[in-house]
Amino acid sequence: MTTKSFGQRIKRNEDPQLLTGRAQFVDDVHIPGMLHVAFKRSDYAHARITGIDLEAAKSMPGVVAVYTAEDLGDFWQPSPLLVPPPPAEHVVFNKRTSGQLARSKVRFVGEAIVMVVAESRYLAEDAAETIIVDYEPLDAVVGLEAALTEDSALVHEDVGSNIGAHVIQRKGDYDTARAQADLVISRRLLYDRGTAAPMETRGVVAHYDHLARHLTVWDSTQAPIPIRNGLAAMFGLSERQVRVIAPFVGGGFGPKVMMFYPEETLVPWAAIKLERPVKWIEDRLENFYAMTHERGQLHDSEIALTKEGKILGVKDVFLHDTGAYIPYGLTVPINTQCTLLGPYVVPHYYTEFKALFTNKTVVTPYRGAGRQHGVFVMERLLDIAAKELGMDPLELRRINFIQPEQFPWCNEIIYQDFTKLTYDSGNYEPVLDKAMRMIGWDEWRQNEQPRLRAEGRKVGIGLVMYVEGTGIGPYEGARVQVETTGKVTIVTGIGTQGQGHYTSFAQIAADALGVPMKDIYISTGDTGQFSWGVGTFASRGAVVAGSAVYSAAQMVREKALKQAAEHLEASEADIELVDGFAQVRGAPGARVPLATLAASANPLRGAVRPGTEPGLEATAYFGPQMGTTASGAHAMIVEVDPETYQLKILKYVVVHDCGPLINPLIVDGQVHGGVAQGIGNAFYEQLIYDETGQLLNASFMDYLLPTSTDVPRMELGHEETPSPLNPLGVKGAGEAGAIPVGPLFAQALEDALIDSGLEILEIPLSPSRLWELVEGGDA
Amino acid sequence: MKPAAFDYHAPTTLDEALALLAAYGDEAKILAGGQSLIPAMNFRLAQPAILVDINPVTTLVGIHAEGDGGLRIGTMTRQRTVEHSDLVAARAPLLAETMPHIAHPQIRNRGTFGGSLAHADPASELPAVAVALGMTLRAQSTRGERDIDATDFFQGLFATALEPDEMLIEVLIPALPARTGTAFAEVARRHGDYAMAGAAAVVTLAEDGTIAACKLVYLSIGDAPVESHSAASALLGVIPTDEAIRAAAEAMEQDIDPLGDIHATAAYRRHLAKVLARRTLASAVARARN
Structure with a gap:
């Protein structure tokens, strides 16, 4: 009997290839005659371009072409708006996206101005260095509040202000709730985030075959199919004349779902125009400037409660930094609005934001995608309220939980998928209880912490809760085929950037078809293999594509059972699929290999019966009516060096509920990676801009990613509350690790430094900043 | 992030290497381990015309x-x-x-x-x-x-x-004198990073347990190694009690004028210098006593 794969801790199929350096990434694509690209990028955050001198560059040996915006002709177009604004109650949206190369004005440092194509990257960079751009510098818009002042420079003059968007959403009537409150907490909170810093930077290789009239593009993207569709339209080609391949991708985290980046359209354009293959691989310096960021939000927030600690309402008004353009619409701040409410009953909610244009790199979703900001606000307000009420902070959370029988729970405001924010299912108390048990909350509070404090050690504990909207539509698809060898192929359109799809999708199909994992081949991210899909983002791969794989595999199973019943002259109900065979239950001798069934479904002579299709194969699509809502708790014990304010994380616990786990090993890995990025966000990573809009730390020397010595071993626990929205009951797990780490640090550090009366209202922190907050250091 | 063009020489003897330096002077840069020079060249912050690779020497x-x-x-x-x-x-x-x-x-x-x-x-x-x-x-x-x-x-x-x-x-x-203890400590954001501040202490005790010689030298505090003569003089001839070390750390402050940067404010860096003075001097003294 084949063991069930679903739910097993199975090692990832793809890892031997990845770990031995035998996986293809974009930079591994080498085509004879290939040219290489370098860009001349803006040195200024905000300036008018008054002249560009290309003479020296054009005459350099090995330089094939040099293009400015003027040279692009009609091809120069502002990029499409990827996500339109949601149909919320009050929405102002000023769509501004960038053309491929800056024309008359640059709006952030690193914006591409000139494209150089040469025989090697070295020569291209040499030529780019000789290009002289004449600038008329303008004041840079950097700070959020400063961007709104009367005399601020304008990133887009024609907008008339720096407001990219203004959105108001509400549930109930906050003002009335506030009037009835026993306690109102108001704070100003700042939450800043950094760059995703994927191990593999962006990269594009394009090859146009003029004889076959076919364009192939290798792109380190999370969304190959929409890229294919867009490129086909741009170049006047049929979608079948364009193949986009996202091979192995060394981390996406959100910024690689942004499109179109200028380089993504310019490289294929040059390949067609020059009749040569063209490659551009983003270097790390470019990645800091030109791949999208996430960044700061400034919140003025209020929570109104009864004296018993019941939440009456929340009001949150914030400024969101969207950078120089707003190509991804409002996904990040909408996520902030929607995730803020967390696992709590909040009867009345007023939420308003302004997304502001600044002279900085564009902001689009990065793992968590605005959810961090919202969770920080809510969890901080609850911590402060607990202190004011003299309540245990966890008890305050507990008495406000949405109860299991209250699902589906509708929060009424509009979510990023344009449906009313509705939690499908959840059960929060067991998550809290398990996290408390695993971190040893009571023992710590009663014995351990007092003992360590008596020794003079600054030790603190924290525990925070969150929900995460995951698994949104619109749809994904998959084709499952049993080949005549008996091997199974699964193809799907979503790309893979480390999520383990090669394994988890195989597990789903293995169970349906009774075939061993090793006999399943998976193709993702190649539009030549599957033509329909959206992309890998918003923790949706397992939920949406995974459900499509499940449905397609079930359809193939039905076909196989039907065929086997005929072949074995038995009833369909008596057939089981085991180890690559269809057999009659209880009569193991009566069996036929799936390979035989596949072969007979694909005859070379004779006839396929009317009303049937050839092949033991099926294609299915899955489009959820709305997203699934995962939840969790993170807890931490931390020690602070009382003199240097350096940290040591003594224990870190995550309890997570993303429904049934397809592969616990993969989910654990997702959580580990997320927590690492969360720790980076909370205490190490920050993009630091000066007042002229220059990014001061565009290298891994100064932009501090947490290393293996900074990320502790984690203890993970899982609860499994199934989703009613898909056949597998699964919810997304991609971002959970990263989301609540900021408020967890804040709570645990306040506890560790309790004598100082410190109140933490900002993330990220650092030893220097902590010392400053506690000691009031800098005069 | 590709370096600008340069000429490359790989002499196999010291004489050849020195001859190249004599010939090219300022235009040449010596390539040893390359752990600072190569990144600087890739950023095009350094663009030497000639690289003299002395690894074969x-x-x-x-x-x-x-x-x-x-x-x-x-x-x-x-x-x-x-x-x-x-x-x-x-x-x-x-x-x-x-x-x-x-x-x-x-x-x-x-x-x-x-x-x-x-x-x-x-x-x-x-x-x-x-x-x-x-x-x-x-x-x-x-x-x-x-x-x-x-x-x-x-x-x-x-x-x-x-x-x-x-x-x-x-x-x-040079050889360390008898009854000498040394200590090094630094505070970096992550292990392996350039330190926000670091200190090396060398303490020699006289036979009577007073301090006969003392050196306290900082990194990341100024534009070169910064030696605190005030800390040293505060300790010379005295028994290095915790009090005395604390006083030396206080005295040290007049010798430094650190700048702030994105990782550490000037005030925090000054604070770290004091902490490091106490920590390295105390541990150098303890080792000298052993």
């Missing part, structure tokens, strides 16, 4: 015991070799203690002992330790050889006493 490699109890280390000795050397551990424990703080093992595998000194990054560990231990840096050119005291060698931000045609060939480390 094997005579510059080695750790030698000197008759007086000191050490002589060839400049092309890899940092990792110094870190793992029993001879260094026995004769220059301060150096042995410091080595693991220099970046990461991968970098120390390539990075050289002399390269770090000649690069004179004020945030790097070896220049401060060179001053603390009173090392002598031996330079050679086609014009001849000369010895430079570490105190005179480091002249500012990436600036040394070396002339453009000179190469650092070896470093002499």
Whole structure:
């Protein structure tokens, strides 16, 4: 009997290839005659371009072409708006996206101005260095509040202000709730985030075959199919004349779902125009400037409660930094609005934001995608309220939980998928209880912490809760085929950037078809293999594509059972699929290999019966009516060096509920990676801009990613509350690790430094900043 | 992030290398371990016309015991070799203690002992330790050889006493006097990062337990290694109690004027300097007593 794969801790199929350096990434694509690209990028955050001198560059040996915006002709177009604004109650949206190369004005440092194509990257960079751009510098818009002042420079003059968007959403009537409150907490909170810093930077290789009239593009993207569709339209080609391949991708985290980046359209354009293959691989310096960021939000927030600690309402008004353009619409701040409410009953909610244009790199979703900001606000307000009420902070959370029988729970405001924010299912108390048990909350509070404090050690504990909207539509698809060898192929359109799809999708199909994992081949991210899909983002791969794989595999199973019943002259109900065979239950001798069934479904002579299709194969699509809502708790014990304010994380616990786990090993890995990025966000990573809009730390020397010595071993626990929205009951797990780490640090550090009366209202922190907050250091 | 074009020479003898430096002077840059130079070239912050790769010059490699109890280390000795050397551990424990703080093992595998000194990054560990231990840096050119005291060698931000045609060939480390203890500590954001502040302390006790000699030298506090003479004078001739060490750390403050940067404000850096003074002096004293 084949063991069930679903739910097993199975090692990832793809890892031997990845770990031995035998996986293809974009930079591994080498085509004879290939040219290489370098860009001349803006040195200024905000300036008018008054002249560009290309003479020296054009005459350099090995330089094939040099293009400015003027040279692009009609091809120069502002990029499409990827996500339109949601149909919320009050929405102002000023769509501004960038053309491929800056024309008359640059709006952030690193914006591409000139494209150089040469025989090697070295020569291209040499030529780019000789290009002289004449600038008329303008004041840079950097700070959020400063961007709104009367005399601020304008990133887009024609907008008339720096407001990219203004959105108001509400549930109930906050003002009335506030009037009835026993306690109102108001704070100003700042939450800043950094760059995703994927191990593999962006990269594009394009090859146009003029004889076959076919364009192939290798792109380190999370969304190959929409890229294919867009490129086909741009170049006047049929979608079948364009193949986009996202091979192995060394981390996406959100910024690689942004499109179109200028380089993504310019490289294929040059390949067609020059009749040569063209490659551009983003270097790390470019990645800091030109791949999208996430960044700061400034919140003025209020929570109104009864004296018993019941939440009456929340009001949150914030400024969101969207950078120089707003190509991804409002996904990040909408996520902030929607995730803020967390696992709590909040009867009345007023939420308003302004997304502001600044002279900085564009902001689009990065793992968590605005959810961090919202969770920080809510969890901080609850911590402060607990202190004011003299309540245990966890008890305050507990008495406000949405109860299991209250699902589906509708929060009424509009979510990023344009449906009313509705939690499908959840059960929060067991998550809290398990996290408390695993971190040893009571023992710590009663014995351990007092003992360590008596020794003079600054030790603190924290525990925070969150929900995460995951698994949104619109749809994904998959084709499952049993080949005549008996091997199974699964193809799907979503790309893979480390999520383990090669394994988890195989597990789903293995169970349906009774075939061993090793006999399943998976193709993702190649539009030549599957033509329909959206992309890998918003923790949706397992939920949406995974459900499509499940449905397609079930359809193939039905076909196989039907065929086997005929072949074995038995009833369909008596057939089981085991180890690559269809057999009659209880009569193991009566069996036929799936390979035989596949072969007979694909005859070379004779006839396929009317009303049937050839092949033991099926294609299915899955489009959820709305997203699934995962939840969790993170807890931490931390020690602070009382003199240097350096940290040591003594224990870190995550309890997570993303429904049934397809592969616990993969989910654990997702959580580990997320927590690492969360720790980076909370205490190490920050993009630091000066007042002229220059990014001061565009290298891994100064932009501090947490290393293996900074990320502790984690203890993970899982609860499994199934989703009613898909056949597998699964919810997304991609971002959970990263989301609540900021408020967890804040709570645990306040506890560790309790004598100082410190109140933490900002993330990220650092030893220097902590010392400053506690000691009031800098005069 | 590709370097600008350059001419590349790989001499196999010291004489050939020195001849190239004599011929090209300022235009040439010596490539030793390349752990600072190559990134700077890839950023095009450094664009030397000529690279003189001295990796083939094997005579510059080695750790030698000197008759007086000191050490002589060839400049092309890899940092990792110094870190793992029993001879260094026995004769220059301060150096042995410091080595693991220099970046990461991968970098120390390539990075050289002399390269770090000649690069004179004020945030790097070896220049401060060179001053603390009173090392002598031996330079050679086609014009001849000369010895430079570490105190005179480091002249500012990436600036040394070396002339453009000179190469650092070896470093002499004097023997530690009896009843001497040493200590190194630094505070970095992550292990292996350039420190926000670091300190090396060398303390020699007289037979009566008072301090006979003391050196406290900082990295990442100024534009070169910063020696606190005030801390040293505060301790000279006194019994190094916790109180005395605390007072020395207070006295140290007048010797420094640190700047702020994105990782540490000036005030925090000043605070760290005080903490490090206390920690390194106390542990150097404890070791001197053993």
